[in-house]
Amino acid sequence: xxxxxxxxxxxxxxxxxxxxxxxxxxxxxxxxxxxxxxxxxxxxxxxxxxxxxxxxxxxxxxxxxxxxxxxxxxxxxxxxxxxxxxxxxxxxxxxxxxxxxxxxxxxxxxxxxxxxxxxxxxxxxxxxxxxxxxxxxxxxxxxxxxxxxxxxxxxxxxxxxxxxxxxxxxxxxxxxxxxxxxxxxxxxxxxxxxxxxxxxxxxxxxxxxxxxxxxxxxxxxxxxxxxxxxxxxxxxxxxxxxxxxxxxxxxxxxxxxxxxxxxxxxxxxxxxxxxxxxxxxxxxxxxxxxxx
Numbered sequence: 001x002x003x004x005x006x007x008x009x010x011x012x013x014x015x016x017x018x019x020x021x022x023x024x025x026x027x028x029x030x031x032x033x034x035x036x037x038x039x040x041x042x043x044x045x046x047x048x049x050x051x052x053x054x055x056x057x058x059x060x061x062x063x064x065x066x067x068x069x070x071x072x073x074x075x076x077x078x079x080x081x082x083x084x085x086x087x088x089x090x091x092x093x094x095x096x097x098x099x100x101x102x103x104x105x106x107x108x109x110x111x112x113x114x115x116x117x118x119x120x121x122x123x124x125x126x127x128x129x130x131x132x133x134x135x136x137x138x139x140x141x142x143x144x145x146x147x148x149x150x151x152x153x154x155x156x157x158x159x160x161x162x163x164x165x166x167x168x169x170x171x172x173x174x175x176x177x178x179x180x181x182x183x184x185x186x187x188x189x190x191x192x193x194x195x196x197x198x199x200x201x202x203x204x205x206x207x208x209x210x211x212x213x214x215x216x217x218x219x220x221x222x223x224x225x226x227x228x229x230x231x232x233x234x235x236x237x238x239x240x241x242x243x244x245x246x247x248x249x250x251x252x253x254x255x256x257x258x259x260x261x262x263x264x265x266x267x268x269x270x271x272x273x274x275x276x277x278x279x280x281x282x283x284x285x286x287x288x289x290x291x292x
Contacts, residue, residue: 036172039085039111041096042069043269044151045121045160047278049089051186052164056175057087062102065270068245074101082106085117087171089164092122093148119167121160125150151268154197154282157190193279197286225254232258239289243267263288 035058040046046061053059062078063069069091072078082088082102088111090096103111110117127146150156161183169176231237232254240255240262242248248262255262266275266284275281 036087036168037085038087038089038168039081040089041091041099042151043271044278044281045089045091045164047269047281048121048151048157048161048186049164049168051278052161052179052183053168054178054182056172056178057168062099063096065266065268065272065275066244068243069095069268072096072098074098074105076105078102079105082111083108085111087111087117087119087167089119089121089167091148091151092120093125093127093145093150095148116170117167119164121163122148122150123163124159125156149267151278152282152285154190154194154279157278158187161186190279193283197282200286200290229254229258232260239263241265244271 035056036053038049038053038057038059040049040059040061042063043061043065046059049057049059060081062081063072079102082099083106085106085108088099088103090099100113109115112118127150130146131144151160165179165183168179172179232240237258238260240251240258240260242251242262242264244264244267251262254260264272265288266272266281269275269278269281271281272284275284
């Protein structure tokens, strides 16, 4: 009787092991291996890293889509996220310079500057609005290294995703093929969407808009507002672009007096409802700019 029980248990155990092995094969290597822990400074880079990394990465962002990414407090909660990260993806060009204080507080050598786990997504970007001569904060919202909002241009996504791919491969070289395939699949989807965006935006080519930025509040004196409204009327500027953190009441007042409409733009992924992925965010902005 005892022998029968041992035989029965042995068969059941072998069957269980076979079932576990079968489930492991079905789930694939991504489910069995621990995913790379990645932290990105802004939501756009989180979305692009997820597009390249796929199931092999777990990505968190330090900035929410509704937050101004220029100025962020180096809070302990952000340091905790960076402390456990194997990879840190930064925007660079001084947009997220605050991240260095976060990294210092996190005491994580894997994501220090020049470490394999540090990815600067701006490498190789043809930067616009690079200032010449002296630049300081008294001049308002200016960036000595140029305009850092390159993720808003989907045409630069191939460069950004290549930087991300190269960084992920440095940390996890065994997954190069998977990362490359993921990136190409994303770029194929983006290229398809880009054709539609280009066609949609063609009807608005040359149209003038005014973009509002809170850092320009130093210049928004009554005299400046009067000049701005006069300019919008004379040039028939019908759209005032704002971001989630801008002064909505002031923007509405200017637009009302100028006979224009306020357009809430997606400053990045998650900035507005319906902009939950990178492609969705670009698509949202195109629809906002081309609507009647």
